[in-house]
Amino acid sequence: MSAEEKFDAIIIGAGPAGAACAYVLAKAGKSVVLVERGASAGNKNVTGGRLYTYALELVEPGLYQEAPLERKVVREQIMMLGQNGAVTVDYADYGFGEEIPQSYSVLRAPFDEWFAARAEAQGAMMVPGILVEELIEADGKIVGIKAGDDEIYATVVIAADGVNSFIAQKAGLRGDITAHTVGVGAKEVIELPEQVIEDRFNLQGGEGAARVLIGCSDGVLGGGFLYTNKKSISLGVVLNPEDLAGQGKKIHDILQNLKMHPAVYPLIKDGMTIEYGAHLVPEVGYQAMPKKLYRDGLVLVGDAAGMVVNSGTILRGIDLAIVSGVAAARAVLKNDGESNIGPAYVAELENLALIPTMKLYANFHELLSNRRMMSVYPNMANDMMKTLFTVDGKLPERMDKAMLKVLKKHVTFGQLIADGWRGVKAI
Numbered sequence: 023m024s025a026e027e028k029f030d031a032i033i034i035g036a037g038p039a040g041a042a043c044a045y046v047l048a049k050a051g052k053s054v055v056l057v058e059r060g061a062s063a064g065n066k067n068v069t070g071g072r073l074y075t076y077a078l079e080l081v082e083p084g085l086y087q088e089a090p091l092e093r094k095v096v097r098e099q100i101m102m103l104g105q106n107g108a109v110t111v112d113y114a115d116y117g118f119g120e121e122i123p124q125s126y127s128v129l130r131a132p133f134d135e136w137f138a139a140r141a142e143a144q145g146a147m148m149v150p151g152i153l154v155e156e157l158i159e160a161d162g163k164i165v166g167i168k169a170g171d172d173e174i175y176a177t178v179v180i181a182a183d184g185v186n187s188f189i190a191q192k193a194g195l196r197g198d199i200t201a202h203t204v205g206v207g208a209k210e211v212i213e214l215p216e217q218v219i220e221d222r223f224n225l226q227g228g229e230g231a232a233r234v235l236i237g238c239s240d241g242v243l244g245g246g247f248l249y250t251n252k253k254s255i256s257l258g259v260v261l262n263p264e265d266l267a268g269q270g271k272k273i274h275d276i277l278q279n280l281k282m283h284p285a286v287y288p289l290i291k292d293g294m295t296i297e298y299g300a301h302l303v304p305e306v307g308y309q310a311m312p313k314k315l316y317r318d319g320l321v322l323v324g325d326a327a328g329m330v331v332n333s334g335t336i337l338r339g340i341d342l343a344i345v346s347g348v349a350a351a352r353a354v355l356k357n358d359g360e361s362n363i364g365p366a367y368v369a370e371l372e373n374l375a376l377i378p379t380m381k382l383y384a385n386f387h388e389l390l391s392n393r394r395m396m397s398v399y400p401n402m403a404n405d406m407m408k409t410l411f412t413v414d415g416k417l418p419e420r421m422d423k424a425m426l427k428v429l430k431k432h433v434t435f436g437q438l439i440a441d442g443w444r445g446v447k448a449i
């Protein structure tokens with residue numbers, strides 16, 4: 023294809039960022055090519071996962087109702103694992119996001135395939151099985167892509183190629199991925215009958231639970247998650263790869279130990295693992311985002327731009343990927359064919375609260391890098407509960423003294439104050 027026969031946009035990667043961008047642009051009548059290296063959208067993607075539906079509403083109101091989502095999350099749970107048990111905080115709200123349900127559990131293969139197909143239905147041209155290897159540059163501007171012997175040209179190239187964005191590196195917007203800016207996730211999907219899942223998690227038909235797991239990483243920085251799907255459970259861990267390697271531990275072993283933990287095993291018992299996946303996730307948030315999200319003729323969206331927020335209780339990447347895809351599409355639509363797309367994109371990210379959200383959580387990474395959060399505090403919480411609930415016929419200790427003893431067993435006052443101060447500063 024020659025530079026004269028160019029498309030309005032080429033989007034590299036049919037994950038949620040790429041599909042959202044393609045959908046909005048194609049719906050507005052733009053000529054769009056959506057290139058995906060996988061044989062189909064979603065077949066290379068791994069997530070926790072849950073999706074906050076407000077993001078799909080931005081693409082098109084009501085779209086979430088058509089999406090292959092799993093269960094509406096009505097129970098938010100935090101589980102602190104100790105040696106032999108767990109303290110679980112269970113917050114149930116049956117009216118959570120009544121108008122637009124706040125979040126659903128999601129399986130990425132069907133979701134991504136559906137989303138890319140919806141973009142195609144709007145008129146985007148989906149090209150699967152193609153790995154984009156090069157960008158084409160002319161006079162300092164990105165004007166197209168190369169995949170094998172093929173060259174395709176466009177007014178703008180959208181890099182939606184995920185956490186390990188080769189395209190962002192090629193464009194000079196990011197350096198190599200370093201181990202301290204990403205987490206490594208491993209996850210199993212464990213099949214169980216619908217009724218069994220509902221009984222084990224105290225759910226009614228269609229309702230779901232999302233559980234954050236703390237103290238499950240064998241002392242490695244990171245944590246775990248559990249989401250209930252219709253007929254399966256997604257269980258996994260996201261760990262710091264540097265710390266994992268430094269401690270000579272294997273993520274698979276940590277996930278296996280988590281499955282066997284006495285408080286977790288009864289939840290997955292008799293289930294069959296039907297999927298195992300591992301993937302990187304941007305970990306640091308705002309501070310590790312590329313300083314520039316665009317250059318002439320190219321913008322970065324989703325994980326390629328490091329757009330993930332991890333607050334310790336909530337991991338958000340899919341919704342931010344969709345929002346950034348919409349922002350890029352809106353910037354293109356407002357700047358018909360001209361090179362102002364980059365600044366317009368950043369303005370849209372501000373309008374859609376993406377950059378402000380990333381900034382708000384900018385210091386959480388430091389808080390979550392506190393090793394004591396991974397094992398000391400979960401064990402302390404479990405010991406405190408044990409003290410509260412132990413009855414053995416002996417004269418109980420005064421509660422304040424007993425609690426102080428537990429506290430001193432795990433941390434010094436200095437550590438407690440320092441951690442509290444760090445926590446306050448981070449939020």
Ligand SMILES: Cc1cc2nc3c(=O)[nH]c(=O)nc-3n(C[C@H](O)[C@H](O)[C@H](O)COP(=O)(O)OP(=O)(O)OC[C@H]3O[C@@H](n4cnc5c(N)ncnc54)[C@H](O)[C@@H]3O)c2cc1C
Binds near residue numbers: 064069074206300324
């Ligand atoms: C274990 C784990 C748990 C997570 N849990 C959650 C969760 O519960 N909720 C949440 O919101 N987020 C979660 N995330 C984060 C979320 O999955 C990501 O933020 C999100 O998938 C980013 O979407 P994206 O479209 O930017 O990138 P991706 O989903 O990674 O899509 C990128 C696409 O680009 C394609 N591609 C890459 N390179 C090329 C190339 N050169 N040419 C052509 N195609 C290419 C890939 O095949 C892929 O389809 C989790 C992540 C992990 C790893």
